[in-house]
Amino acid sequence: MLHEHEQGSASTDTKTWWQRPYRMIQTNLRQPDALVDQKMLARQVKDFGADVLLYNIGGIFAFYPTRLELHAVNPYMKGDALGDAIEAAHSEGLALVGRFDMSKATRIAYEAHPDWFVHNARGESLEYNGTYQACVNGGWYQDYALQIISESLGKYDVDGVFFNMFGYTNFNYSGEYFGTCACANCQRRFHDMYGKALPLKEDFSDPSYADYLEFKDRTALELRSKVYKHIKQVAPKVAMTGYRGDSDLIRMETQRALERPQPEWAYQAGEQARWGRAYGRGKTMSSTSANFIDYAWRFTSETGAYQLARAAQQLANGATLDFYLLGVMDQDDRKAFPDTSRLFKWHRDNEQSYKGLSSGAKIALYSSHKSGMYRGRTASRTTAADAFRGAYRALVEARLPFDFVSDEIVDEDGIKALEAYEAIVMPNITCLSDAEAKAIDTWVSKGGVLLVTGETGFYDARGNRRERVALASVPVEGLPMQRKNMKGSYFRIADGELPLPGVGLLMLDEDYYVATPASGAETVLTLLPPQRFGPPELCFPDFESTLPGALVGAHGKGKAIYAPWHADALYYRDSLPDTRVFLTDLILRHIAPAPVKVKGRGSIELTIQRQQASGNILVHLVNFGGQRNNLYEDAPALHGLRLGVRGAGANGRALVSGQSVAAEGPADSEGYVWFDLPPVEAFEAVEFAPA
Template sequence: MSTTSRWWHQPFRTHQTNLREVDAGLDVEQVLDHIQDIGADTWLLNTAGIVSFYPSRLAFQHPSPWLAERPSGDLIGDAVEAAHARGVRVLSRVDFSKVHADLAEQHPDWCFVSATGERQIYNGLWSTCPSAPYYQERSEEILGEILDTYPVDGFFFNWFNFSQRDYSGRNHGPCHCAHCQRRFDERYGRPLPTRADWDDPAYVQWLEYTRETLGDLAGRVRKLITGKNPDTALILAHDPDITFYEANNAVDRPQPLWIYGTGEFLRTSRTAAPDKPVWVNSVMFIDMPYRFVPEQQGHLGLYLAQTIAHGGNPSAYLVGTPDRLPATSFDIVRDVFCFHRDNARFYTDVRSAAEVGVVSSVRSGERYGGPSGVDKVRGEIRGVYRALVESHVPFDIVLDHLLVMDALDSTLRRYKALVLPNVAVLSDDQAEVLDRYVETGGGLVATYDTGGFDAAGAPRPGIALRSLGAATVIDRREAPGAMRSAYLRVTDPGDLPGATEGDLVLLDRAYLYVEPRPDTVCSFGLVPPSRYGPPEKCYWDVETDHPGLLWHRHGSGRTAYIPWPIGGLYDDLGRPEHRDILVHALDEVGGGRQLSTDAPPHVEIVVSTQDDPHRTLVHLINYSGQRGRAFGPPLPIHDIQVELPGVATVAAANSLRRGMPLETSRTAAGAVTFTLPHLDLFDLVVLDHG
């Protein structure tokens, strides 16, 4: 069977009932009625691992005692038979992260051990280790039993990870079981780290070890499943048929909430593997300690709207059976699911049309700056992300480790410009790829420490990218408070729309003093930290020519380098001048905007394409209902004008949410324009090119 004929390559919608062992006697037909009512066509339910919901013959499985309430004694058999009779697929949820005490006592080597020799025991269950035989061997026996007994349509692995944290958030550190000690020593020739310490090279290697171990295990699981039934999908974060993401909330999550997490994951995954479906499981409750308090409809709606706009397959997740939550909790799920179902042809074989790529660097977070490196990299990319969304710039996220691969197959050529938000760690090969990209006509915007560190995280003597306007960093100020009360003086008003010469831009956190390359054009002059109290002394004596923005031409392309954390500052402070400097720089090096609109900043616009038939798809998402941690219905927005310069002739345009055709026109410059009369939570405008 060809890959394209497998069910997961068509749009689908899932409802997960994460069952408690006491739910084994549930009414299958009643649950299926609910699943179909909300527009889902796939049911995910617990099958094996911590508790099995079928009469397993394996000695190391624990069937639910409540299976005795079923005449058949077999929930999975009943569910699969009834669901398939209705055309509903069934996915099996398995969880091998924990075992009961009897198995742990018989097989202590299956279990997690802390650096101090403690076991990780939670509610009577012992955490297992992916390096140990339960994961490495027994999991395959369990999967084999299920596949040989039931024609399930897929598997989802819960908590497929090294359990450093438990459900209460306690960090137990890296596992020190005998298997981890032996395998880590064979791989790196050193003892395991005792705690999460970013300054310890062994801890960074431990993170590599966990990824390699899980990736190898996932590959073997995938081979087992495919060997028994190639039409059974594996949903996982490592080597899957369907990539998994959970959209969730938490009562202790710090403010401000990162509301764009779902879209961020989808932009990344769909760029890294455009032919691999992504499944987003949106949590319908507020947090694990409060599993029976429903999530706010406005928050859940944003999860779902981002999912479908970025080409993901939506899922909604609750604990227990659907009657555990109020009926109104499913209103937004039903709305989005049914829209996705009824318009499935517009979600099939869709790809991003973004002309900007944002490079994301996991390696920089792990290998640069110690514990603060993760925050500095995350803050920078989040600020850039927000700035682009609010400025209506369509973009993808490109993982840094794919850069060399992308260069070989010319994937980078689809982007008119790349943004490197503090991509501090770059290998020589990656730097060469990026320089060649610019040399042959690409645009590039880089911020802060980009290219200042080698592949191992060691400081470079100069900046790795020859295409940037700075050759080397001659000094840095980044200690806490070191740049407090500093400014950047506007020297060229064209580099900050709406500014006049001499205006000031807030500068804080850090600044890199750099040596410009020949022919570099410098903009914004540094005003070093000045007195800010008492008022009688609030003036400065020194202004410098140290630049806040460096323009440089390299071959046929152009770069903009911002030697300070503009993204991190925008993420924290939301100053519009930071956003405008960044986006203006991107416009300049990329040759202009892919689209223009009068939509307010809280409207996200995503542009995608289909080849057969040829269409441009424009999703709009309205975030106006968010007020910090509170989410209400979004404010309706009227008469949004959108202008698309690079779009071909349009034969028809339609708003699918409004169910109405839209008039289009062309500007004197040849851009296609349309006006959307009304936007609530989301809409999809389809431009057919005939």
């Protein structure tokens, strides 16, 4: 796989690295790594196919000779590791991004200013292997970090900066719970903002806890903003990577933790890319893919197949390539290197095709930061914990291209954040601000198709229960009543109600919401409330209600559909294809045919992107056939796939296999031009000129 052609025309302007689809290698340097031959490291990174090297500057330990007394110098370093690394990187044409970790400091700083550091209610500092966790509201983060930035960026020609772990933590590296910071700075600042004392426990039963969640969010974003402004003063051309809040580009991290609850979430990489695309509004983004399996085993590597599965989802959803090593290139376990390096070189040769892409998806999945933050206040917090992932899976597994919409961007941009979409799915998005609700309602009235499930819009932006659903477009009166434990229930499917030949029942479990339909609402399916399931002699329907499985209401030129149950969470749990059909058909029947379709068997994610400058269409197919729960092996090639693309020209180029594809004939009645695809291994990217 990964057809290589002659060396591509990858840019060597190191200052603009972040304005194009870069290929980064993040080295997380250990103290002895300061002694490696920097020229050799830069050459290895370049030979790997990367064009950006992430290298330590300082924070916990300086990798340069600092004059700041409380900034500990790496005791292994001889000379100036950072200075040598920058010179070596630039001579190889690599951009160098400097890594700061301001989240901790050594004992030198702690003993001088213990008040800068996290202390819990018992007065204990959060110490780990001789490093001390800094408090967001203390002098290390708020002031000394800026001095470190001024000194290093004033002296060194780095091309970008990255900050590790910006914010609050209440666990140590070993995963042990430490409690929240109760230092004098936190007490004072919280009191200034909310007029009360810090919460005593991290639980919504504490009257200060909801405020504390907002406090952490706001103060961490404010600190990021302060650092961003400082960097722009000290070194205006240096790009700052970030996540939420101020940044020039978005950088996230894809990794596993062995203790995470099963089943495996195979879509982590794609989920982050979709979030970054929605939140970043056009910013370049990547999500660095850890080479290792977990923090405690930083030298046991994932398979190459897993690296490809992550990268394929990232490229398919607008993120670029980023690979994360603990240490430098001389790893003990290099099994993922051949696949990852081939991928990087392939991407270098095809960089032109990945420039300036935007999504061509017509469906969006609603991602809500505030619903995540205040979920613990909602009645569906346990039953619908997996609603979002269930909806994500339903869309991917139905092979529908989709993006995310971010609640924070809807709050800022209003309807502009929604206008690209024909349909939006809100999977138990419980907490909505009034501004969000208004923007969504307006979008529906202009012709949008909205699907909401469960308790969507039952709560305000802080998780307080509302009197009626926030969205006026949702066709119910007041607030539906939660009925728990629907085990043994079904919905009856009348003839032709769903495209499920030979299926007359759809199973229901967990919650059902008894709603009063708004006038004029249509209903879909009827509820068979909990039925007897033993002994067998009694297992026949003894009661059928007229309560619906979905309500469909017109709102202006659009439609809003309410599914008064957690079809999404049930799909996540049970993986029943019929439940997926319920979720997807309700929207598909009301919108135009998807921009791209694939025929043929296989576990495939399908996406479509457009390049504004050329008008080209770039279709990705990601093959999940090598994955079984948390095992990732080489995906068997998928043969005989047929791709239908609306608006494509007659010829395309499969960039991975290196083959041309030609249209079978003119566009069909729905506008699809059909192509036979060469075998698809880990992924394929097919580029078409417009018709």
